[in-house]
Amino acid sequence: MSYMGGTYDVIVVGAGHAGCEAALASARMGAETLMVTINLDMVAFMPCNPSIGGPAKGHVVREIDALGGEMGRNIDKTFIQMRMLNTGKGPAVHALRAQADKFLYQHTMKEMLEKEDKLTLRQGMVDEIIVEDGVCVGIVTQTGAEYRAKAVVLTTGTYLRGKIIMGELTYESGPNNQQPSVKLAQNLRELGFDLVRFKTGTPPRVHKDTIDFSKTEIQPGDEHPKFFSYETKSSDNEQLPCWLTYTSIDTHQIINDNLHRAPMFSGIIEGTGPRYCPSIEDKIVRFADKPKHQIFLEPEGKDTKEYYVQGLSTSMPEDVQIKMLRSIPGLEKVEMMRNGYAIEYDAMVPTQLWPSLETKKLPGLFTAGQINGTSGYEEAAAQGIMAGINAARKVQNKEMVVLDRSQGYIGVLIDDLVTKGTNEPYRLLTSRAEYRLLLRHDNADLRLTEIGHDIGLISEERYAKFVLKKQLVEQEIERLRQAKVKPVEINPMLEAAGSAPIVDGSNLLTILRRPEVTFAMVDAFSPSPYDLDEDMREQVEIQIKYAGYIEKQLGHVEKLQKMEKKRIPEDIVYDGINGLAMEARQKLNKIRPISIGQASRIAGVTPADISILLVYLEHYNRVTAAKG
């Protein structure tokens, strides 16, 4: 028997990294929001590595923060190590990476959810989507509760028909032995959605007191940590180091001797695993000539003895896992606390989504996170916030918010998913972005705060600070442009910097473009009259130093945006356009791009097809305009 559980604006199914951002965004935008999850103790759980950030992923966390999301603030409160990576490279690829206290991370996030006004938390297993007149109007739980809403966001992670695999052993399960969601997967199939089977995995966890750290290399955090959120200004979190060791010849031997028991090779695993995070057995088979692989030992929190063994993701049988661990220098006597495993799950074919993350088939139903074929907490959270924003806006009859590829990694991620789809769990890489130099770690706020403010997720106070920062940076750049210098004045400084002296007069902006000259030197020579904090100084320096490259990319972006702005009407009939090649017609019918820009990125749609589409649209628009 079912009963009426309640009516909301938005329902979020799942409370992982996607679910948390979706629910918070929706509630903060004023939508009455219900969050339903199988186990409330698993809110914001990190089933794999206890870390957040890194190249591209760290950029995404900053973007989430600039849009008013929670992940950045939460990790800033709960990190146990912070490192800026790639500092030897250009500013665009500097990347912040944090080790999290995974338990504290969960508790802090749960607290945030619980105190959110318009957000209701409810433990429950969702079995079914309610559809009326072809529109999604709610959900039904295992216990018979029926909840109604104008928009539903599914963030089911790896729970859909989840199956854990380890050696010869397989059983139905979500991550970390949670209950899997079986009926909902079935329900989605019945509703006509295409699902695929993906696979991922996690390494074993070991007891700290049984590690011989003397045989490993210490990897400390940064002495002066930076933060993910633009709001975090300082922290007194104590930092813990990670430790580096390597697999040995023995490890490889043990794996090779037991390959017949590896589900990857015995045929038990049917799901497609990601190339970028293969299991150790996969690595040893595919890169047989590599003598050793890195293993990082990472603490899972400050109040636990559990250590995560990064680099040893495996689905080998438990006894082999123990042998493998003990063949690694520093782990000879190690006690394994939890075994590694592979997990298979159902995911949606993401080309079934609009760029707003709403499903094309079922208006009102949104999906975000691993259910869309991605992997990674950050990728999940990014989709979560966008789905939450768009679900709330749908309820409020507002236009969908879609970021383009030049606005953020979030735009790249979602565009890739909905335009190209994915054959394996999708991970963001900086190399997926065409405009890497524009999508910097340092300027996520400049790119997205305006949007965050417009949609109501950035407070007026924070917005005012942002506007001030923008102004001061512009003013300082202008000041340096105007600051004329004579050779006699500046040459001593240039000489000290090991830079060639100037012969004619110049200005400080030109001087700062030189690779050997830093902002600090220029500022010492001619102190800024403005009250610039560290962020602003960094911004001035980057914008001046790399202006040449940045302008080149901006030129490309201008072209891109023209094409993105050419909207394709939703009711377009591709079969009625003479001249489109057959392949293009099929692809366009399937993806139904919202703009010419998106259409041009579909594999199989040629420039000629795009030209034809442009001509057709012009015709269509003129006819429509003529009709008034």
Place this chain on the structure above:
Amino acid sequence: MKEVNESMFSDTIAAISTAVGEGGIAIIRVSGPDAVQEVERIFNSKNKLTQVASHTVHYGHIVDPETRENLEEVLVTVMRAPRSFTTEDVVEISAHGGVISVKRVMDLLLQLNIRLAEPGEFTKRAFLNGRIDLSQAEGVIDLIRSKSDRAFSVALKQVEGSLSRKINELRHILVETLAHIEVNIDYPEHDVESLTSAFIREKSKLVMDEIDKLLKTAQEGKILREGITTAIVGRPNVGKSSLLNTLAQDNRAIVTDIPGTTRDVIEEFVTINNIPLKLLDTAGIRETMDVVEQIGVERSKHAVSEADLILLVLNASEPLHQDELELMEQIRGRQCIVIMNKMDLPSQLDLDILHRYYPDELIVPMSVKAEEGIDRLEEAISNLFFSGQIEGGDLTYVSNVRHIALLKKSKQSLQDAYDAAEQFIPIDMIQIDVRLAWEQLSEILGEAVGDSLIDQIFSQFCLGK
């Protein structure tokens, strides 16, 4: 909205807008926001183009901007936006119509901030900028489609064989280097050796040198290769090879052999009334053997798909064969001259059927054996050509110009990468130029780079959690 008065296109394009021949005048049309200022960079005249009035014609020379040497005597017409065919700034350069001179001018233009127009692009711009009437939309679409399909088959033909092998080699060097850079960036803690700027300089230099070699061979006498591709098709034993030999005998041109290309059809280069033709005999000698007939048919189809002009040879002493009807159906709408060979024998052909497909002036009675009717054929070819109906000839030719321009651009990108590496610019910025060079090489082969870099990263390096 800003777009109402402004063209939606921000780049400037160029193309040859007349057929390429050895006589007469050839016009190169340039359209886009930078048209006037860019052409000015290579135009030497009393008047500065950026300062002249709209719709005026100017005498002068095209000069090499590096050597300041006068290359071609030309007339240049300036038509400013919006009073032009595309509603953009348009410059038309009229040069003596020889293949070499047009090619030189195009070569220079494409090294400026100008790219080669896509098939039908001028018309497309004219339409999208509101210059062409709505009723013609369908026609514009047809034009783009047919021209693109033809350009595509021509482009494929152009990069067969050794050139594409070489370019693939160079692409591979670049994509390996790129993958290495990307791993350094995306997996900073991974135990992959860091790429040094010395390594990037070395690889850039290597590829630049190879591009130089390619450019040298490209400049050396490939001109005649760029004639109007003319396919001689027909059933076995109708006299195709004899026709080819007869035409070649009388008109044989200086044939430039291009080493490394393999041909599965017989090619002859001839000039008829100063029009360069590349004749393809599609089935060749071996067709007398029954087994090979099938292959002959396949080749015919292939040759037909890439030809600018088709010479369909029929045996007048036999009724039309089913194969011939099918062939006529297949090539309907293409530029074609029908040759009724063996007119010295009693005629069995049903002319009514032929007339359903072709007007009288395109049906030429001949006897190749008796050397009768050759004049009429030559006349028919020149008529088609000078009336501008054969326009494909410049496609083959232009796609060659396009390759050269892309090779030069790719080389320039590598030079930028090299220079940046010398100045210790961060690796992720140098990557931008290396990647551009890689994309430009890929464009020659008409291949989108897509996810191939990411595929390369994961096959080259062992990454994981």
